[in-house]
Every structure is written in C-alpha cells, then in structure tokens.
Amino acid sequence: MPTLSDISPRSAAWVTPPMLVLGFVMLSAPLWLGAVGLYQYLGIEIAIWMIYALGFNLLFGYTGLHSFGHGAYLGVGGYAFGLFQHHVGSSLWGGLAAAILAAGLAGVLVGAAVSHRRGIYFALLTIAFGQVFWFSSIKLHWLTGGEDGLLNIPRPPLDLVFLEVPLGDNLSLYYFVVAVLALAILALWRMVNSPFGRILQAIRQNEMRAAFVGYEVWRFKLMAFVLSAMFAGLAGGLFAMAQESAYPDVMSLHQSGLIVMMVLVGGGLVSFWGPVLGVVLYFVARDVLGALTETWLLWYGLMFMAMVMFRPEGLAGVLHRLRRRPEPGATPRPAASEGA
Amino acid sequence: MVQLAPHLFNGLTLGLLFALIALGFTLIVGVMEVLNLAHGSLFALGAYIALTMIDPGWAQNTALGSFWLGLPIAARYAVALAFAPLLVALAGMLLERCLRPTYDKAPLYGLLLTFGAALVIEELIRLGWGTGERHLPVPGAINGAFFFGGLIFSKYKIFAALFSLAAIGAVWFFLERTPYGAIIKAGAHDSEMVRALGYDLARLRMFVFGFGAALAGLAGIVMVPIWGLRPHVGIDVVIPAFLIIVLGGVGSFWGAVVASILVGLAVGVTGAYAPAWSLMSMYLLLIAVVCYRSRGLFGRKSALER
Numbered sequence: 001m002p003t004l005s006d007i008s009p010r011s012a013a014w015v016t017p018p019m020l021v022l023g024f025v026m027l028s029a030p031l032w033l034g035a036v037g038l039y040q041y042l043g044i045e046i047a048i049w050m051i052y053a054l055g056f057n058l059l060f061g062y063t064g065l066h067s068f069g070h071g072a073y074l075g076v077g078g079y080a081f082g083l084f085q086h087h088v089g090s091s092l093w094g095g096l097a098a099a100i101l102a103a104g105l106a107g108v109l110v111g112a113a114v115s116h117r118r119g120i121y122f123a124l125l126t127i128a129f130g131q132v133f134w135f136s137s138i139k140l141h142w143l144t145g146g147e148d149g150l151l152n153i154p155r156p157p158l159d160l161v162f163l164e165v166p167l168g169d170n171l172s173l174y175y176f177v178v179a180v181l182a183l184a185i186l187a188l189w190r191m192v193n194s195p196f197g198r199i200l201q202a203i204r205q206n207e208m209r210a211a212f213v214g215y216e217v218w219r220f221k222l223m224a225f226v227l228s229a230m231f232a233g234l235a236g237g238l239f240a241m242a243q244e245s246a247y248p249d250v251m252s253l254h255q256s257g258l259i260v261m262m263v264l265v266g267g268g269l270v271s272f273w274g275p276v277l278g279v280v281l282y283f284v285a286r287d288v289l290g291a292l293t294e295t296w297l298l299w300y301g302l303m304f305m306a307m308v309m310f311r312p313e314g315l316a317g318v319l320h321r322l323r324r325r326p327e328p329g330a331t332p333r334p335a336a337s338e339g340a
Numbered sequence: 341m342v343q344l345a346p347h348l349f350n351g352l353t354l355g356l357l358f359a360l361i362a363l364g365f366t367l368i369v370g371v372m373e374v375l376n377l378a379h380g381s382l383f384a385l386g387a388y389i390a391l392t393m394i395d396p397g398w399a400q401n402t403a404l405g406s407f408w409l410g411l412p413i414a415a416r417y418a419v420a421l422a423f424a425p426l427l428v429a430l431a432g433m434l435l436e437r438c439l440r441p442t443y444d445k446a447p448l449y450g451l452l453l454t455f456g457a458a459l460v461i462e463e464l465i466r467l468g469w470g471t472g473e474r475h476l477p478v479p480g481a482i483n484g485a486f487f488f489g490g491l492i493f494s495k496y497k498i499f500a501a502l503f504s505l506a507a508i509g510a511v512w513f514f515l516e517r518t519p520y521g522a523i524i525k526a527g528a529h530d531s532e533m534v535r536a537l538g539y540d541l542a543r544l545r546m547f548v549f550g551f552g553a554a555l556a557g558l559a560g561i562v563m564v565p566i567w568g569l570r571p572h573v574g575i576d577v578v579i580p581a582f583l584i585i586v587l588g589g590v591g592s593f594w595g596a597v598v599a600s601i602l603v604g605l606a607v608g609v610t611g612a613y614a615p616a617w618s619l620m621s622m623y624l625l626l627i628a629v630v631c632y633r634s635r636g637l638f639g640r641k642s643a644l645e646r
Binding site for chain 1: 375438441442445447448449451452453455456457459460462463464466467575579582583586590616617619620623624626627630631634635
C-alpha cells in the first residue's frame with residue numbers, strides 16, 4: 001500500500017493539475033448540478049465538508065493521529081458563529097474568525113491532554129472529549145438552545161470594504177464557500193509540503209525516531225490537532241451559515257465516525273485528495289442511493305466494510321494504482337514501516 | 341442534603357449492569373486486540389432476536405406458534421435468554437470472518453471495520469424490526485416493585501444485577517479455571533506459541549469472537565427492559581463499554597469489573613445532585629483517570645498502543 005509520503009508529485013508547486021480539475025468542477029457545478037438531478041444546496045454542503053475533511057486529514061492521514069471525536073470542533077465552530085451573530089453583531093468575518101478561534105481554543109484544551117497519547121488511547125480520549133462537547137451542547141440550554149439547536153442564524157453579507165455582496169441565496173453562498181475552500185486547499189497544500197508537514201509525516205511513520213532526531217513530538221502533535229480543529233471550526237461556521245442554524249447532532253460519535261469513513265473511503269491515507277473524493281462519494285451516495293432506498297446507509301456501510309477488507313488504500317489509492325501501470329520486471333520496493 | 345444510600349445502591353446495580361455489557365467487549369479486546377465497535381449493535385441484535393422469540397406475532401396462526409404462545413411467558417423468556425445469544429454468536433463469527441484481512445494491519449482497520457459493521461447491523465435491524473421503540477416483555481415474577489426499609493426498589497433491576505453478578509462469576513470461572521480458558525488466555529499472551537503447540541488459532545479466534553458476541557447479546561436481553569429498545573440503542577451502549585475498558589485497562593478482566601462499578605457509582609451519585617449531568621460524569625471520570633494513568637487502572641502494555 002502506498003502512503004501519503006510517496007504520492008506528492010510536484011510538491012513544490014503552488015498549483016497542481018488536481019487543483020485545476022477540482023477548481024473547474026466546483027466553479028462549473030451550478031451549471032450542471034440541476035441537470036444531473038442534484039441541487040445547489042448539496043454543492044454548498046459538499047464544499048463545506050471538503051474543508052472539514054481536508055483539515056481533518058492533516059491530523060488523521062498526515063500525522064497518523066486517529067481522532068474519533070472531530071465533530072466537536074465543527075460543532076463548536078457553528079455555535080461560535082451563531083453566538084457571534086446573536087450577541088456581538090452581524091458580521092461575516094467576525095463570525096468566521098470567532099468560529100476558527102473558538103474551535104482552535106477547544107483544540108488547544110483537548111490537544112494538551114491528548115498529545116502525549118498514541119494509538120488507540122489517543123482515539124479513545126478524543127472520543128471521550130468529543131462526547132463531553134456533544135453532551136454539553138445538549139445540556140447547556142441557555143447557551144446553545146439544547147437539542148432544538150441555535151436557530152435564526154443570519155447569513156451576513158460578504159463585506160469586501162469597497163463592495164458588499166449579499167449571501168442570502170444559495171448560489172452566491174456556494175461561490176463564497178468555494179472561494180474559502182480554494183484558500184483552505186492552498187494553505188493545507190503548502191502546509192503538508194513544508195518542513196512542518198514533513199515532520200508530521202515523520203511522526204506518523206516512526207514517532208520514536210522523530211523524537212530521537214530531536215523534535216519535540218508532542219508539540220507537533222498538538223499543533224496538528226489545533227490546526228485541524230481550526231479548519232473544522234471554519235467549516236462549522238460556514239455550515240451554521242448555510243443551515244441558518246446550529247445543532248448538537250454534528251458533534252455526535254456517529255457523525256464523527258462518518259468523517260473518518262469519508263476520509264478513509266476516499267483514500268485520505270494515501271493521497272492529499274483522498275478526503276475530497278470521499279466527501280463527494282458520501283454525499284452523492286446519500287442523495288442518489290437515498291432517493292432509491294431508505295436503507296442507503298446499509299449499502300454504504302457494506303461498501304465501507306468491503307473497502308477496509310480489500311482496498312484499505314481507498315479510492316485515491318485505487319486510482320493511483322490504475323494510473324501507474326506496473327513496469328515489466330520492476331520489483332516492488334519494500335513497504336515503509338508504518339507506525340500508524 | 342440528599343439521602344445518599346439509595347443513589348449508591350442504584351449506582352452499584354448500574355455498575356453491575358455495565359460490567360455485563362463490558363464483559364464480551366473486554367474478552368474480544370484482550371484476546372484479539374480488536375476494539376469491537378459493533379458490540380453495541382450485537383447487543384441490540386440479541387434483544388431484537390429475543391423479542392421475536394418471546395412474541396412471534398406472525399406465527400400465532402400456525403400450530404407450533406399457537407402452542408408456543410400458549411406457554412407461560414417465563415418459559416419463553418428463559419428459552420430466549422438461552423438461545424438468542426447463540427444466534428448472536430453466529431453473527432459474531434461472521435463478523436470475525438470479515439475481520440481476518442485486518443489482523444496483520446494497524447489496529448485502526450479493525451476499529452473501522454467494526455464501525456462499518458455497526459452501521460450495517462443497525463440498518464438491518466431497522467429493516468427487520470422497524471424503527472420505532474419496542475418493548476421486551478418480562479415474566480411477571482421479576483416485574484414490578486417492592487418496598488424495603490421504606491424505599492422502593494424495582495424487582496427487575498435486582499434481577500438484572502444478580503444476573504450480571506452470576507455472569508461475571510461464570511466468565512471468570514471459564515477463563516481462570518478451565519483448560520479452554522487457559523488456551524484463550526495463552527492466545528492473547530503469545531499467539532505464535534499457541535499455534536506452535538498445535539491449536540488452531542483461526543478457530544480459537546472465531547470462538548472467542550462468537551463468545552464475546554453471545555455475551556453482548558445476553559447483555560442486550562437483560563438490559564433493554566430497563567433502557568428501552570431502539571435500533572440505535574447500540575451506540576448508547578458501546579460508549580460506556582468503551583469507557584469502561586479504557587478506564588479499567590485494556591484486556592484486564594477485574595479492571596473492567598472495577599471500572600464498571602466505579603462508573604456506575606459516579607453516574608448514580610451525580611444523579612443525586614445533578615440528574616441532567618449524570619451521564620457526563622463517566623466521561624469526566626475517564627478523562628481524569630487516563631490523563632494520569634494512561635493505561636487505565638489495571639492496564640498493561642498492549643499492541644494497541646502502536
């Protein structure tokens with residue numbers, strides 16, 4: 001199985017062919033979404049979840065830290081965005097900044113406690129913390145509205161100093177989210193191909209060796225955790241805006257497990273673009289299979305099980321294998337030992 | 341000052357019930373080093389199968405069905421308690437078969453596979469038994485309430501607590517005092533040596549998984565009259581089981597039992613002062629313990645830390 005560190009063609013480039021393809025698809029989507037039986041709001045959801053999944057993969061795929069409670073930061077971001085609009089003032093930038101900062105703060109608190117842990121204990125602690133956030137969001141009725149959620153979150157207009165664009169309709173919100181997605185992808189792409197990103201990958205491959213080389217491993221784990229929480233918070237803020245409300249549901253273990261499924265099915269363990277593929281596959285499966293049968297999760301779950309059993313490298317890994325035809329006489333190189 | 345004694349008692353019974361849930365889970369973790377996220381779904385499956393066994397509504401027009409429904413409910417309950425877990429064991433063995441490709445990979449894959457299986461089982465339950473809340477009938481003798489020392493107790497809770505006490509004892513006896521238990525423990529300790537001694541490791545693993553699944557199903561039948569039966573009851577169950585295993589230390593039998601009772605007491609006592617937050621206390625207990633003792637109360641080093 002190839003790893004994330006093997007597939008990074010032209011890593012030094014700021015813009016790569018997959019980015020152009022994704023950009024073209026996302027920008028042209030409003031023209032054909034309706035024609036293939038989908039709808040504009042789905043595009044917003046997919047773009048938001050791409051931000052979430054790509055940020056999550058910084059932690060899950062690149063650093064090899066398997067968080068099963070990441071929905072918490074998405075939720076915190078959503079609530080922070082909504083509370084900012086309700087109590088501080090209607091502002092897009094303020095709301096998004098609040099979402100990112102609040103999720104980052106939650107990430108620092110949790111990350112400080114989990115960054116010394118590894119393997120299954122890390123996963124378990126993230127589950128426990130995720131549950132604490134989920135539970136609090138249900139019980140702190142005065143703050144979050146409890147299970148009813150935080151309602152009536154406005155969609156503040158995009159304020160670009162010299163011009164103001166209303167984001168009330170789904171099309172303009174879609175383009176705004178795609179623009180944020182583009183920025184997020186650029187930031188993450190630079191990050192994973194920077195020395196910092198290399199250290200994260202070194203920690204995944206062999207934490208002890210990375211420590212012996214002289215890196216303070218837990219600091220980098222903490223940084224990866226906080227950064228990925230901040231991306232989740234950004235996605236959460238955008239999602240609260242899209243839904244015009246925020247609910248505790250996104251913080252549940254079920255939802256946190258789904259993002260892990262999306263990233264893995266797409267091939268987040270072998271490619272930067274895996275999470276993108278996984279998110280598209282999940283939402284299209286939800287809407288297309290969901291229209292055909294009420295039990296679409298059964299089929300999605302079976303597909304996921306088959307994938308884990310036979311193709312754990314996910315969609316991106318399968319594509320990679322198809323594209324790179326085996327050279328005659330080439331011997332497969334020994335697999336790098338993965339501490340993941 | 342809230343009177344504490346009844347809450348302590350409540351917490352203790354709850355702890356024993358948690359222990360029953362965690363038994364199968366700790367067995368599978370300890371022997372196979374797989375965190376079986378489908379444990380809760382197997383728990384639900386056991387309860388649903390028992391429901392169909394006790395009250396097969398569709399069969400009442402057949403001769404056998406009407407004879408069966410003519411039996412007293414206690415007899416039908418006993419039969420379901422004995423046989424439904426065996427069917428769950430079959431489902432568990434099937435799941436073990438699916439898990440085989442993940443044995444030589446990182447523990448993450450086993451976790452993910454069982455998460456997928458949990459989704460699939462939950463959806464199958466929705467298909468087979470509908471999405472609504474169901475009610476598992478229990479015999480009249482253990483239903484209702486009684487007074488003792490001026491306090492009111494639920495008979496069923498006492499029955500369930502005693503039942504789990506008996507189950508803990510039986511599993512302990514099986515693991516510690518029989519040759520089969522010795523082989524299972526040896527398989528957890530050094531699987532290569534067990535294979536070298538001529539035991540079929542594949543069959544051993546399948547048996548252990550089936551046994552763990554049967555315990556999950558058994559716990560399901562005993563618990564759902566208290567907790568209610570919904571398709572997603574699995575996820576409500578697997579999380580306490582999970583916490584208990586980590587709190588007690590992965591793979592430690594007594595660790596799991598002690599942790600269950602601690603969690604039960606924490607939930608019970610918090611229930612006395614802040615009922616809305618009682619379930620939160622177990623997460624906080626876990627975080628407090630694991631931040632200081634990363635392997636839990638009785639944990640040893642295990643392959644899951646890689």
